[in-house]
Each structure stands twice: as structure tokens, then as C-alpha cells.
Amino acid sequence: MTGVDQDQVLGSIMAGAVGDALGGPVEFLSIEQIRQEFGAAGATDFVDEYGGRGRVTDDTQMTLFTMEGLVRASVGRRRGGGDLRSTVQHAYQRWLHTQGVAWERARGKFDQAAAADGWLVQCAELHARRAPGNTVLGALTAFASGAPSPSPTRPANDSKGCGAVMRSAPVALWADSTAEVFSSAAELGALTHGHPSGYLSAGALAVIVHQILRGADLLAAVDVARAELSGWPDYGETDQALVAAVRVAAEGRPAPETIESRLGGGWVGEEALAIGVCAALVSRDLADGLLLAVNHSGDSDSTGSICGNILGARDGIHAIPHRWLAELELRDVTKRLTLDLLTELGPNPPDTTEWHERYPAW
Known part of the structure; x- marks a missing residue:
């Protein structure tokens, strides 16, 4: 990994978590309900949810376990092993354990350790259920029960939910090659989401973040992601979502109703990616982009997280309002793991x- 700035990497991961925490409380509300509760401007700050302000959801939880898997895969690679897909698969099984599943069940038949290892799974704050997706839970439970580890050619299901793309930004750091970043993120996305638009959107976001970290502007980064997409089967839906995101942004700042009618609700991978990209393109600054990304009728925590990954990579950690960082749940854990990933x-x-x-190394 070469040519990346620490502050931009921290910005990408931390702003993703902030966007997640901003969007979590309004995730299941329509824009009408959001305005009724928070006023015409919608949600503009953290609010109490899950017992406090700045609480993150499964989006950030799974992003953290993705990063841990990347670190452990690299450690294994340096020791002559370290298959990325299997290492991250088992990182996700540790996340499954944090969701109230006994380790003996979560580990599956492929891990005989008496207890989950590593430091991340020991963080008490992570042992909280924050509306985890049924698709993710189902795929990881199936693996634990003896199903083979899924892949794009051997999918676990036909889901294109946004649970793969929302955790894929850290894969931008895995390689210098855009092709390897894309394929790695797509492979990891397919561990839980078997529809091409589920895992290809994960590959596209990882490449967009990869390019921004290396100095590209967002439009150029989207072009690179589209070029990588075009080499994969059934890429058209994700590609057209990116085209729509750029087109809507070119028309000016969209209203929440425009986001929904033109880009969707963000419940599926390509829509969540499109909303995050569009909000980033029209944003006045990082905070403005995050608020635009979460105030709509749809999957607000995931679209906020994706927008944060993009704008944080562009603007760096210092662009995140201090008041949000100060209240962000798992702030120190997220920072430590991000720095450890950069170190590894x-x-x-x-x-x-x-x-x-x-x-x-697993």
C-alpha cells in the first residue's frame, strides 16, 4: 500500500461511522416523519438512540471486523498464508458472536478454538445488537452450520441488500491495484450478499475510496470504478446507478423526494452507493454532505456511512466537526484499528x- 495520507484514511473510516450514527435514528422513518420529528431541515445532529447519542449501528460494527480481518489476513500473508476471504469470513463469525450467538455456534465447524481470539471481539461496546440485517445473519449462520464459504460464483443467496457495500471502504487499502481492490471487495461482499448488485457495489465503493485517497477527484474516481465494473458479469445495474447519481448531482442539490424518486431508498447495494455518491458530489462540506445523505426516506445509516467514507477520504479527519467526533461511540476503538491497519x-x-x-493469523 503506497501513497495514502493517514489523516485521509482516518477521515474515511471515522466519517463513515459518524454518518452511520447520524442516520441510525432515522433509518426507518419517511422524510415526512423525519421533518415532523426534527423540523423542516430534518435531522441535523446526533440524537438519543440505543441508549445514548452518537451510537453506531451494525454498519460500523461490520466495518470494524472487516478491518480486523484485513489486518489478520496481512499478518498471515507475511507468514506464508493468509487467504483474505477465509480470514475475513472468520472475522465476520466473530462479529456474529457479538450479536448474542454463542461462540460454539458462531465459529462453525471450521474453528475449534475454545474462545474467540484477538482484541476486537473483547470490546464490550461491540456486543450490542444494532438492527443487524437478516441477510447477513442468515449467511453467517449458514456458514457456521457447515455451508461452504460463499463467493460470486457460489453465492449464498440472491440478496442485493446494502449490507455488503456499507462495510467495504477499508478494502481500498488492501492493494495498490484497482483491479485487486475491486475483486477483493466484491469477494468479501459475496460472503453475505449473492446478487451481483450486492457485491459489485461493494467493489465500486472500495475503488472510489482507493482513488480519492490517491488524489483523484470524485468524478474521476467514479469513472475508474465504472471501468472496473465493466469487466464483471451483470454489472449494468450498479453501473447505471452510478450514472444516475452523477446525473442527479449535475442538476443541482436534490431534495429528499428527488433522491427517492431518482435514486431509490438505499435499501439495496446499488441504490445506497448512488445516494452516497450523489450527496458527496453536491455537498458544500463534509457535514453538509452527511446530513443530505441521511435525510431521506430510506436506509439512512448506510447512505450516511457511504457518503462519510467518500468525503472523509477527500477531506480528512479534521473536516469532521469536533462535536460529532467527541460523542461518537467506539471512537477510540475505530481510530486504533484504523491506525493498526495502516501500520500492518x-x-x-x-x-x-x-x-x-x-x-x-487465522
Whole structure:
């Protein structure tokens, strides 16, 4: 991994979490309900949800376990193994354990450890159910019960829900090659979502973030993602969603009703990606983009997270309002894991006992 700025990487991951926390309380509300509860401008700040302000949802939880899987896969790769897909699969099984599933059931037949290992799964704050998607729970439970690890050519289901794209931004760091970033994110997305628009949208977001971290503007990054998309079967739906996002943004700042009528609700992968991209394109600044991305009738936490991943990569962590960072749940955990991922994928990854205990290669 070369040519990335630490502040921009932190910005991408932390702003994604902020967008998630802003959108979580309004995720299941229509825009009419949002305005009725918060006023004409909609939600403009964190509100109490899940027992406090700034609480994140399963979007950020799974992003964290994706990052942990990337670190552990890299540790394994340096030791002569480290298959990315299987390592992240087992990271997701650890996340499943945090959702109230006994480890003996969550680990499946492929892990005989008496307890889940690594430091992340020990974080008490992660052991909370925050509206996890049924598709994700079903796919991970099936794997634990003995089903093979899914892939684009051996899908677990036909779901194109947004549960794959909303966790894919960290894969931007996995490789310098856009083709490898795209294919890696798509493979990891297919662990839970078997419809092409479910996992190809994950590949597209990872490439968009990858390009922005390397200096591209957002329109150019979208073009690169579309070029990568075109090499995959059944890419048209995701590609057309990106085309629509750019077209709507070119017409000016969209109203929430326009977002819904032109781009959808964000419940499926390509729609969530399109809303996040469109909001980022028309935003006045990072905060403005996040608020636009969450105030609509749809999957507000996921569209806020995706927009945050994009704008945070562009603007860096210092563009996130301090008041939001100060109240963000799992802020220190998210920062630590992001820095550890940068360290592991950097030029001088640690080779100490303490590091291998924190991130054992699976």
C-alpha cells in the first residue's frame, strides 16, 4: 500500500461511522416523519438512540471486523498464508458472536478454538445488537452450520441488500491495484450478499475510496470504478446507478423526494452507493454532505456511512466537526484499528509477540 495520507484514511473510516450514527435514528422513518420529528431541515445532529447519542449501528460494527480481518489476513500473508476471504469470513463469525450467538455456534465447524481470539471481539461496546440485517445473519449462520464459504460464483443467496457495500471502504487499502481492490471487495461482499448488485457495489465503493485517497477527484474516481465494473458479469445495474447519481448531482442539490424518486431508498447495494455518491458530489462540506445523505426516506445509516467514507477520504479527519467526533461511540476503538491497519499494510509492519496476540493469523 503506497501513497495514502493517514489523516485521509482516518477521515474515511471515522466519517463513515459518524454518518452511520447520524442516520441510525432515522433509518426507518419517511422524510415526512423525519421533518415532523426534527423540523423542516430534518435531522441535523446526533440524537438519543440505543441508549445514548452518537451510537453506531451494525454498519460500523461490520466495518470494524472487516478491518480486523484485513489486518489478520496481512499478518498471515507475511507468514506464508493468509487467504483474505477465509480470514475475513472468520472475522465476520466473530462479529456474529457479538450479536448474542454463542461462540460454539458462531465459529462453525471450521474453528475449534475454545474462545474467540484477538482484541476486537473483547470490546464490550461491540456486543450490542444494532438492527443487524437478516441477510447477513442468515449467511453467517449458514456458514457456521457447515455451508461452504460463499463467493460470486457460489453465492449464498440472491440478496442485493446494502449490507455488503456499507462495510467495504477499508478494502481500498488492501492493494495498490484497482483491479485487486475491486475483486477483493466484491469477494468479501459475496460472503453475505449473492446478487451481483450486492457485491459489485461493494467493489465500486472500495475503488472510489482507493482513488480519492490517491488524489483523484470524485468524478474521476467514479469513472475508474465504472471501468472496473465493466469487466464483471451483470454489472449494468450498479453501473447505471452510478450514472444516475452523477446525473442527479449535475442538476443541482436534490431534495429528499428527488433522491427517492431518482435514486431509490438505499435499501439495496446499488441504490445506497448512488445516494452516497450523489450527496458527496453536491455537498458544500463534509457535514453538509452527511446530513443530505441521511435525510431521506430510506436506509439512512448506510447512505450516511457511504457518503462519510467518500468525503472523509477527500477531506480528512479534521473536516469532521469536533462535536460529532467527541460523542461518537467506539471512537477510540475505530481510530486504533484504523491506525493498526495502516501500520500492518505499511512498509514496516510489526513482528512482535504483542502484535501477533492482538492480530493472530487465522
